[in-house]
Amino acid sequence: MQRPKPAVIDRATALRYMGAAGWQPDAAATALLDKAEALVLDAATPRAALRLLPRSALPTEGQGNDLRRHLEGCSHLLLMAATLGGELDKLLRRLELSDIALATAADAMASVLLEQVCDALEAEQRTYFLQQRGLYLTGRYAPGYGDCPLALNDELCLAIDTVRGCGLAVTEQHLLSPRKSTTAILGAADHPVTGYRAGCATCHLQKKCAYRKRGITCADS
Template identity: 50%
Template sequence: MLLPVSRVLDVEKPGGIDLGQAARYMGARRGADAGTAALLERWAPAVLAAAVPRAVCLRAGVADAALAPLWQGRDVRRHLAGCAEAVLLAVTLGPEVDGQVRRAGVGDVAAQAAADALASALTEQVCDAAESRLRALAAAEGLYLTGRFSPGYGDWPIAVQPRLAELLDAARRIGLCVTDTCLMLPRKSVTAVLGLSAAPVTGARAGCGSCALRDKCEYRKRGETCES
């Protein structure tokens, strides 16, 4: 049986970038110092203006043979436990954001770091908006969604990225391509899966225990998390 066709998901650009989250991406422990805050405030308007958020999703049965190559590792299967269906999701800010980050870095490494952190924070905001949209669509059918789970979480390998993008037809739908080395272009892009069920489900928490960087995370060494 052929998979349903992926669909573009309407997502609005946020009215602003979460500067607190951007500061955390820059390594600020408890709020940005004056210099970091000034850099973030300076570059936030340009990064926001450059962003053209787009998202695409695909709903299909977890047991569908076309999705079988995605379910590598224990953790993603645990995330989807109790779910008959899955929603594949891809989100991107578009290529102009990558260009803006590069321009910010011409002769100024600190500015590039700030612009990159701002773009990462904005990507997360757009992902949250896309997830909220999916959750509303599911609720309209009396269904429930888990949270997002992305390649690289736990033991789910990033090697599934090309297949995930192919199933979503992401290149044609939203201009998101995946290289042979599993690098996403534009860089500020995210792919994920959410479980869909007729009963309330939570999936695996996308926190420290599911993070591929947990063993060398500077936040964890200080007894903190990047979400705190």
């Protein structure tokens, strides 16, 4: 399904993704960010796919302790996939060859845009499932986060049928294509559930995390 684009991209978050949290851009940097935002919004075509399944329908057992804890008390799973489309991929590749500064800004803007699209979709579904189905949702949890293997993307995307649902495919390395895409698992239950946020101890990126190098974690950002 097509998803709407926000009118603007959260610039403060984009700057944080670029390692410049709290920085006040000068005129030249502001012009660069303005251009990157316009290019990304023009090229992006957000689409998403969703499916609610019994918890047993996805092989979550043996997929890490973090995901198991995240789904405690949940009887169902809401599987989510979203992408900004192939045209944005082409834009980013072109900029990487022609203007690295603009490419860096556009890449950060695209990542933030994807998050905004997912946040809006999650908010809609949270309201829908509570009002129409009496179900509470956890937050989003993506394969590759904490100690959950990236390979779970294969089963998740197959269960949603993301190729037909939103044009998202999985590579042999369990990565998503187009590159500005994401998947997520939300637990669903007939009582309030919060889920579990994995910590640094089990994260695959703990040894090369940009946040940890600055003395913080992604939970602090």
